[in-house]
Structure formats: C-alpha cells, structure tokens
Amino acid sequence: MRFALIGQPNCGKSTLFNQVAGYKAETGNFAGTTVNYTESKVRVGGEVIELVDLPGTYSLTGTNPAERETLRYLGSRQVDVIINVIDSTHLSQGLSLSIELLELQHPMVIALNMMDEAAHMGLKIDGAQLEELFGIPVLPLVASKGRGVRKVFLSALAIAKSRKTPKRPSYSLDIEEAIQSLATFLDGKDAYWDAEPLAIKLLEGDEALIAQVATQTPGLISQIQSAQQRLEQIRGQSSVWTISGERHGLAANLAGKVVEQGERKIILRDRLDNLLLHPIWGYFFLGAILFIFFEVIYGLGSALEAPLIGFFNNLDLTLSTLLGSGTLGSEILVGILKGISGGVAIVLPYLLPFLIGLGFLEDVGYLPRVAFLMDALMHRIGLHGKAVVPFILGYGCNVPAVMSTRMLEDRRDRFLAAALATLVPCAARLAVVFGLVAFYLGPRLALGIYVFNLFVIAVTGRLLTSLMPEETPGLILEIPVYRMPTLRNIFFKVWFRAREFVVEAWPILILGSVVLAILNYFQFADIFNVLVRPLTWVMGLPERVGVPLIFGILRKELSLIMLRQALGVTDFADGLTPIQMVTFTVFVVFYIPCLATLAVLKRELGWREMFLIALLTVVIALLAALVARGIGLLVL
C-alpha cells in the first residue's frame, strides 16, 4: 500500500514525513526544500506501508520540474491514498490545491497542519464543517510537535482500505459542459488518467501534459482548442483564467465558511522584519549575522583543531618510531592514520558548527529574506533573488544546491544558477579555507577569501549574463513566518548531513591517503605531478601539490588531507609559504566541482553543460589563483 504526502511548499510535509520515517527528507523553513521524492516504509496500524514525500507544489499545473514531478507521480496511479497537508495559517490558498486534488478522484484525507500557529494568529478553523463539505476526513495536525500524526495516518489507512473516492466540487454549467465534452472524447483513450481529471488539466492548458497525451491521441489538440474557444466566447477571457479563477473563488468561499478570524496577537516575530528587512538596518543585520556565523565556525573549529592536530602528530611520531619507516606496510599505516586524523582534526571541527548554524538559519526562515534583500544585487549578475537559495545551500554542499535550481522556471536561469553555485565554497572547501588559511594565517584572511569568492562569482555572473541575455521574468517568492527551530530537528538535520561526510566522504579520504602512500612508496606520484606541472608552476606552487589537486576532484577535503602527506610534513607551515597557502586555497575553492557535484550537474543539465561548467571553473580557478598570488606578493 502506498501513501503520498502532497501539499503546497513549506506546509510541513517533510516534517510530517520525518516524524514517522525518521530524518530522511531535508526540511527547511522555505519553499522548495524537497525537489525530488523520498520514500520510506513505515508501520501504520500493524501494516507496512510505503510513504512518499512529494515536492511541494502550489498547483498541479506545473511550470518547473519539481512541480511536474508531483503531477507525473499522481498521474501514474500508484498511490492508494493522498494525504493532503495544508498550512492552516492560509487555508484558502491551500484549499485551491485540495480542490485540484479532489478532481483527481483518488482516496484522500486532509491534514490541517500548524494548527497551533493558526490559533496564535486568532484563526478558528471548523474542521468538522470542512469534512462535511468535502466528504473526506479532515484532521488537525501539529507536525513539528508530533501532535495528531497518528490519527492522520490511521484515518488515511481506513480510507485507503475502503477505496472511497471523493466527489469533486462542480464548476459553473458552461465549464462543466466543456469538461464533459472533452472527457467524452478522451474516455478510454489514456492508459494512466481518468477522462474527467485529464480533461480539466488539458482545458487548463498544461502544455507538458497536452504534448504527452497528444502523441497517443490524434485529433486531441483541435478538440481542446474548440472546447477552450467555446468557453472563451462565453466568458470573454482565456479558459485558463476561467477555470483557475473559479477554483480560487471556490477555495476562498470555503475558507470563508470554515474560518473565523478572531483577535490577532501581535508578537515579537511580527515586528522582527521591520528590523531585519529595513532598507538600511536590514543589510547591516545581514552582514552581522554572516560575520557572527563565520566567527563562531572559526572560533569553535580552531579551538578544536589545534589540540587534535597535536594529539595526532604525537601518535604519528610514536607510530613511526615503533614501526620504523620506509617499509610499504608502515607507509600504508601512516596513510590510514593521516586519513582518519584529517577527518577528525581538520574537517569535523569546522563542519559541525557550520551545519548547526546553517540548520538554524534554514529553520528560522531567514533564507528567503536574504533573497528579498539581495534581489536587486542578484539582478546585476543576471539572476533574480530566488537563485539565492541554491547559493546559500551551496555553502553546505553543492549537490543539493544544484538540485534546488529545479525550482527555477527557466532553463537559462537553471544553468546560470547551477554554474555559479558550483563556485560557492562548500563545507568541504570550508575545511580547506579554515584548516589551512584561517588556522595558519588568521581568520581575517580566510574571510578575505570568502569576500574575494563572492566578487569572482559576481564577475562571472556578469560575464555569463552578457553571453546569455536576460529573459528572467523576475522574483516571485513566498516569505514564510519566522519559526523557532526545534532542537530535535536541528540535531537530526546535522546528523543527516554529517553522516554523509562520515559514511561517504571519510572512507574516500582514508583510501586516498593510502593510495598516495603507495604512489609515494613506488615513486609513481611524480608522474601525476609532472602532468599538472604547467598549472602548479604558473601558480608558484611546489610540484608535489599536483597529486592532491588531482585527487581533490573526488572530494575537496582530500586535497588538504593529501597535501600534508604529499609534502611529507605534519605542519603545513613547514612545506608551504603563506602566499602558496593562499594561492593553493583559492585554486581549490574554484576549480572543478567534486565528482558528486559533476554527477548531479550531468543529471540536471546534461553532459555538454557539465563539461562546460567544469572547464569554466578551471579557467576561473587559475585566474583567481593568479590574482590572489599577485595580491599576496604585494601584501604578505
């Protein structure tokens, strides 16, 4: 049996999903956190069911890939019951999606989420009346606190078993006539869809769906057009507006019946935006928040790195005196130790505070506000503010950043946002910046690298925009209310992401260190070093840096972990001059995104675009490193 969670963006589907399935779906207080669906097996009333968390969608007529995914999944009829999650704080908006879902004539229940916030806003919602009007179960829910979760699932199970399909609300007579005439034509012609819901979607002019159905149904286009034209003659406006307008009106009408607006308590968070989005103070706070974020990561990270490095260096020494050096076995052992210590001492101390901080900013709901503040500046680099989300996610990891470009409607925007997001220094590269530059040369210089990085991204954006002229319609983005993050959610979120490092990246780091130990032992490393010598020579870096740079394509942390080993030092200061540290770090920050990012670029955009972006990043990295070296020679 399969249950699907469906709702508008940021209504709390993923929070509900994680409540029952454990933290498997990314959550955040902004629209579009879920861009592909997550599945999990859960137990409900003694039965094992397949639970699907679908990307949030405002309506079922999708313009961006994330929305189309939801429609396609529903159209394929694998779902036994739909759990429609609605944000109760704006019920009429959510109900228009519910009406669209009812039109699919699938078994369905409605979960009114965030009832606590609605109550807080003075909204009284009569769920029983809504239940009567729709003829399906309507249940209250506070997913973030786990209240009402059990009842929602038990009720969904009962509905799924009874296979009770809801009746859809009817439209005005003229619209119904158009639907029926098209439905009669479609009857039995499509393998996936029922005729009536399909007819409605086609009348609404869902282009992707029309194209898909038209290939198997000759004469479809002219049928649609004649039905649409008849409707347009009566209403004097396009059938798209007529249908969605009527649905919108119906939803507002229903909401009017079941919602009673009481007195609204104005509290701190309602006033918070007066400060945080203030034309002047807003930018001051943005700068201050990012600065504090940076300082905390550096403060905690370096406080941990120093003693840990010391500890592992001692261990290293003891080990080599015990085993002697020079044998293959001892080299490999040292390699393993370097891989482990690199993860514990250099990566985790910075990664954990960073993930906690990012998780907090995400859950509070500050990120869409950054989009609001930065929109005007983002236009200068050819994107609108919505593309800020991929950028900010990019600081965590480029993979979800590239995936989140799906919420952009335009293909050009997706390419541009993905290309620029790969230039954002992810948590792995953060380890290099902090572990090397901040630790040895001070936090100001590390901050300088971040600022320089933003500058390079802006210049690149400008250049790319002049090659691909703007057709962006502009920003349209929902701004959620501020929410206090729960400790539980932040904990699981950090664990979910840190686990990715521990399980996937760390073994590669250790393996990489071992491979390097073997390469060194047989003196193969020189072959690789010679291959990239032109690059390292131009940048004024030691020849032996070649191998770490090549292996850094697997995982960005690897270039730092292997660097110690390649240089044959435990302390970077013994092997690199300050200028070399900066040049190396700047190059690592920009050049070819890691393997996982390349894979997701290929999947989202295609081979050609992937190679284009990889090539672009190498050119940018080289130029940026040379600029950094030049500045370094002047200043340091």
Place this chain on the structure above:
Amino acid sequence: MQLIDAGNDEWLRVVNIIGGKGVAHKLRQLGVMPGDCIRIIRHAPLGGPIMIEVGGRVIAIGRGVASHIDVEKSECASL
C-alpha cells in the same frame, strides 16, 4: 494604477494581470488573481522587490513583475 506605483500599507484590489504566461501562471499559483485583495508590506531598497500580503500569505515580488499587475485602491480587507 500599477502595483509598482502603490504605497505601503494600503489595501488594493487586483484588477488585471497582464504579461507573460510564466508570470501570470506563477502569480495564479500563489493565489494572486484579479479580484483579490492585497496589501504592500514593504519595499526593498535599490529597485529591489516589494513584499505583499495576499490571503494570509506573504510574497516577495520583483519590480518587473509588479509592473504587470494593475490594482485599484479598495476598502477590502482580506482574510
């Protein structure tokens, strides 16, 4: 009058949405349609977006988009 010319904190009724399919569609999805009541909450500086409230939901809209929305002053207060 266009939405872009309206001031903060006034209730407005959407009269018409002109412009490209993409923009109209996106606005429709977020529940901004002719006949709706909206209120401008604030303007971002430097030609940045405006923030509006519609049906209890807060949305940021770029100036380009806002110039496609015709509004009139109205006493309506949305739910």
